[in-house]
Amino acid sequence: RPHRLPWALLHAQSTRLATRKMDAIKLAIVMKVIGRTGSRGQVTQVRVKFLDDQNRQIMRNVKGPVREGDILTLMESEREARRLR
Numbered sequence: 001r002p003h004r005l006p007w008a009l010l011h012a013q014s015t016r017l018a019t020r021k022m023d024a025i026k027l028a029i030v031m032k033v034i035g036r037t038g039s040r041g042q043v044t045q046v047r048v049k050f051l052d053d054q055n056r057q058i059m060r061n062v063k064g065p066v067r068e069g070d071i072l073t074l075m076e077s078e079r080e081a082r083r084l085r
Contacts, residue, residue: 026077027051
């Protein structure tokens with residue numbers, strides 16, 4: 001018979017995980033739309049500037065409609081997109 005954790009302990013663990021994920025979320029504003037990419041042009045490449053660190057800018061790929069001035073919620077902020085060819 002598998003060991004079962006009490007509900008309160010499971011809830012506390014899931015709350016800690018959610019808090020850790022919220023710490024990783026970064027907000028970034030779209031500074032410039034660079035172009036379309038993807039095999040069918042379904043992805044837009046943009047240059048974003050982080051709201052918490054105004055000196056830091058990276059390029060990201062965005063799926064869906066996007067324009068300059070939009071604020072993106074980035075779940076992962078270390079990875080940068082490769083340049084368009």
